[in-house]
Amino acid sequence: MDKPTVLVIAGFDPSGGAGIIADAKTLETIGVQGIFVQSCNTIQSATKFCECYWIEEEIIWQQLELLLKHYTPKVVKIGVIKNLDFLNQILEVLKVKLPKVKIIWDPIIQSSSGYCFQTEKHFKKIPTSCLTKIDLITPNFNEISAFTLDDDYKKTVEDISAYCSIYLKGGHRKEVGVDELYQPNKPKIVYFPRVKDCNEKHGSGCVLSSAIAAYYATFEKWEESCELAKTYVERYLASTPTLLGSHLK
Numbered sequence: 182m183d184k185p186t187v188l189v190i191a192g193f194d195p196s197g198g199a200g201i202i203a204d205a206k207t208l209e210t211i212g213v214q215g216i217f218v219q220s221c222n223t224i225q226s227a228t229k230f231c232e233c234y235w236i237e238e239e240i241i242w243q244q245l246e247l248l249l250k251h252y253t254p255k256v257v258k259i260g261v262i263k264n265l266d267f268l269n270q271i272l273e274v275l276k277v278k279l280p281k282v283k284i285i286w287d288p289i290i291q292s293s294s295g296y297c298f299q300t301e302k303h304f305k306k307i308p309t310s311c312l313t314k315i316d317l318i319t320p321n322f323n324e325i326s327a328f329t330l331d332d333d334y335k336k337t338v339e340d341i342s343a344y345c346s347i348y349l350k351g352g353h354r355k356e357v358g359v360d361e362l363y364q365p366n367k368p369k370i371v372y373f374p375r376v377k378d379c380n381e382k383h384g385s386g387c388v389l390s391s392a393i394a395a396y397y398a399t400f401e402k403w404e405e406s407c408e409l410a411k412t413y414v415e416r417y418l419a420s421t422p423t424l425l426g427s428h429l430k
């Protein structure tokens with residue numbers, strides 16, 4: 182049987198720890214076929230970020246058009262994206278061309294090395310028009326706080342999860358490694374860490390969201406896919422302290 186396909190729209194990190202290279206390794210390891218559209222090119226290493234060059238929108242449209250003629254992805258994972266307006270345009274096209282597709286958005290605002298992909302005005306409130314087209318967003322605590330106008334992130338989680346699911350990484354900042362899944366009209370699920378002694382590596386958020394995409398494309402169940410993806414990331418982070426960590430462990 183053909184492997185399920187996941188489409189990734191994300192940035193290029195030449196160090197390979199984050200962005201589409203990390204996504205490609207993850208999809209390959211979990212055993213799904215990946216197709217890729219690059220949203221930006223960057224000059225960065227694991228610890229230093231120098232520049233981000235956005236890919237011309239026309240190139241992105243051309244790549245998407247050809248890919249969607251030849252492949253039917255079950256899941257789309259979107260990573261770094263220029264702004265919410267462009268995100269909405271992409272979501273509209275995906276929903277027309279792939280009515281059954283599931284869409285996961287990792288709302289990356291800042292790299293762990295400190296580079297800001299988004300200015301505050303671009304990312305203050307996610308428009309409802311975007312939320313109704315997305316199935317799952319995977320913010321960390323800083324990202325959910327950036328979408329929060331009055332310091333009450335729980336209210337933001339409640340507002341967003343009326344439309345789409347949220348996988349909140351890190352949950353409360355005090356309980357490192359405890360993640361929470363909020364789904365519309367369902368009780369919250371808490372995922373506790375399973376693997377001890379994880380090392381910090383940049384790009385772990387990219388690996389998590391592409392692992393959820395890969396598992397969902399395989400099993401079509403959100404709760405199980407999130408749990409498997411969390412364990413996948415923890416094993417990857419525990420494998421070595423460097424980016425050479427194995428995606429196969």
Ligand SMILES: Cc1ncc(COP(=O)(O)O)c(N)n1
Nearest residue numbers: 192193199200292293383384
């Ligand atoms: C192209 C690209 N995409 C995503 C990230 C975020 O990863 P991190 O927060 O670990 O720096 C990044 N640094 N570069």
